[in-house]
Amino acid sequence: MALRERLRRLVQKPGSVDLAPFRALVDAANEREPRVRKLSDDDLTAAASALRKSGVHREDDLAELCALGREAARRTLGERPFDVQLIGTLALLSGHVAEMATGEGKTLSGALAAAGYALRDRRVHVMSVNDYLARRDAEWMGPVYAMLGVTVGWVGQSSTPEERRAAYQADVTYGPVSEIGFDLLRDRLATDPGDVVRPEPSVALVDEADSVLVDEAMVPLVLAGAADLDAADPRYADLVRRLRPGLHYATDDESRNVQLTPAGAQEVERVLGGDEGLDLYAPDQLATLTAVNVALHAEVLLHRDVDYLVRDGEVKLISESRGRVALLQRWPDGLQAAVEAKEALEASPSGEILDSITVQELVGRYPVRCGMTGTAMAVAGQLTEFYSLQIAVVPPNRACVRDDEPDRLYATSADKEVAIVEEIAAAHATGRPVLVGTGDVAESERLARRLARAGLDRVVLNAKNDAEEAAIIAEAGAYGAITVSTQMAGRGTDIRLGGSPSTPPGTAPAEAGGTDHDRVAEAGGLLVIGTGRYHSSRLDDQLRGRAGRQGDPGGSVFFTSLQDDLVTRYAPDEKTSTKADDDGLVTDKNAHWVVGHAQRVAEGVDLELHRNTWRYNQLIGLQRREVLADRDAALNGDAADRAMAAGAADHHAELTKIAGAEAVADAARQIVLYELDRCWAEHLAYLADLREGIHLRSLGRGLDPLVEFNAEAVPAGKRILPDARKRSIAAFEALTATEEDGIDLDAAGLQRPSATWTYLVHDNPFGSLDERALRGLITMFKSRRH
Missing domain, CATH: 3.40.50.300 (P-loop containing nucleotide triphosphate hydrolases)
Known part of the structure; x- marks a missing residue:
């Protein structure tokens, strides 16, 4: 037997997890199958409930789970899981990524693993790539979960807050990774504990793991609030449309960059300057130069039916890794507006970013991570480097003869x-x-x-x-x-x-x-x-x-x-x-x-972009965690009231005497939450401007943009909490109260956005397309100065 196992390991893919322990557990499950088949439906459910009490940790518990899960699937779906499907289930329960070929039954393996985690009393989020798959799999696997005594729900783009709250209360919740992330962002801006829809989960089980964890890892999920931002000037779209390639602008196919030639700059100055003249590279014309370059990028490098579609009067981005419309996804506001101007469409709403999180950071928040896909070994290094995940290569039930x-x-x-x-x-x-x-x-x-x-x-x-x-x-x-x-x-x-x-x-x-x-x-x-x-x-x-x-x-x-x-x-x-x-x-x-x-x-380029994104967002994530710790203490405790009592003791005592301790504590909570959220939104806006400027400065001086970014972002992050505290105390001291009406919070100016919405940004922090267009400014600026 030992020799046979050594030979089996030799033919397995290097770097993959040893499947021998899983095979032994499946053999044990097979021995239990005759007994389990004799159980009634109620007895089978009771046996699964008994596993919940034990926690499904021992080898005997895992073998029993496989036997019960196999029988539940046979009875409810008419489908008896193959041995290799149970191996996939055990790999997921061990916190690995299971590589299973197309058609080998990953969905059922994932459902049995999710049920196993639920029987360990862990809340599971099964992350899929779209609404359709989330709903399909939750409903398809629902009878299996029910027979195992596990509750299941799903969320999608159209789910109401009540539906979301109910879905997240289930043992297992299916949802697109984007919607699960958006719910987290909305919860992080809640002003009442009762508004939170998403309890803290413990397990992320990712379907199509390589697509989500690698291809989508650098995609920021954004929560924006209404703000009055200028739309793109259609003059620029009309102008760049008339420029001639080779004469007025040059493209670099390798880096997907485009830049004005000296002749192009002269043409832009002639059209925009009129009789008064214009120096496009003068310091006071930076906004104009940026707008022209972004419009040029939209015109030359972004192609309809390749990078985006126009549907129902809107620009719809196409996901490069999936070849389909990327729902709720858009470019950064400047580039998005430039493409809309190019297509002569009405500008979509622009807004101030209130919070954001990358897919990688979202998944990284879960204490336990696992996943399944048909092609994991190709990105085994990235899954290990960024998520500490190992790959279990599950052989097919029948040999592939393709x-x-x-x-x-x-x-x-x-x-x-x-x-x-x-x-x-x-x-x-x-x-x-x-x-x-x-x-x-x-x-x-x-x-x-x-x-x-x-x-x-x-x-x-x-x-x-x-x-x-x-x-x-x-x-x-x-x-x-x-x-x-x-x-x-x-x-x-x-x-x-x-x-x-x-x-x-x-x-x-x-x-x-x-x-x-x-x-x-x-x-x-x-x-x-x-x-x-x-x-x-x-x-x-x-x-x-x-x-x-x-x-x-x-x-x-x-x-x-x-x-x-x-x-x-x-x-x-x-x-x-x-x-x-x-x-x-x-x-x-x-x-x-x-x-x-x-x-x-x-x-190699994709890997480097992934690393750069991770390095960039690692700092932002650490800063956000500090803010969220203070925010959570204010939202769910009395930290805000204590802070105001310490910082504005006399006024706190005066308001308490007039309106009562409970009203004062609530007012303090709302003020502290508002100022923390405002300071964070302003910090994100500062970081966005800093990132853009750092590229121009660092490239001009031959410096590392990441080092330069961190040098300024770190001190700025340390100012967030002290600034929020000062603002909170000042706002609290300005509060007034009467015995008849209580505390007048309206006078404090806590004006949150009238509307919020979510979207994904098609962006790479140190390699996005619009930034590549802006990099051409350095070259052109130097050529004009010499």
């Missing part, structure tokens, strides 16, 4: 697109279903038009119709189907050969698809075609993983070209003297190396 062909590299994009259409037509002629993964909306629609001209029926799934994604994906395995989709990461629906089953998700393929399943299998199964390598090999693997589920036949192949954005952007200096065949196909190994090299560079 045929992954080598890349086909072409000299030009045109040659590549012709070859893709020919490959699709050849597969379609045999009845084989084809799933094509594209890089963006524009490419998906361009390919769809080519297929239409070739007389091939196809279904397109991209950010323009992502609401229909579940239905479209479910039919992608039907006989003769052609599905063209943007990025498949996190779409959360399995593709079954033969099309969608009439039975619940998770049913065995032969039961679900019947004859159609067999017919598609005989044709070779699902063929996955990638129209180019993504910026991460992990996204490539997620696309590949859509074929070959549960031992089904299938295949995958990626078509690339030396003109792909990945190559021109991340390996522009790598030259090849490769000759192409008559059809444009390139077979030279050096040329193939260039594509792989470009992808590795892109992955």
